[in-house]
Amino acid sequence: MSMELIGKLVNFIMSTISNWIGSNELIRDVFKIKDNKKQ
Structure with a gap:
């Protein structure tokens, strides 16, 4: 590769993860x- x-x-995976979390x-x-x- x-x-x-x-x-x-990597960019595709990161954007997919951030969109999914959001x-x-x-x-x-x-x-x-x-x-x-925590409080």
Whole structure:
């Protein structure tokens, strides 16, 4: 695999993960629970 292809693959995976986390309310609820436990 060329470095350019690896770079494109990494960018695609990172954007997919960030979009999925941003739209996944379950993940947000989990983070809220963690924040509440810290306080």
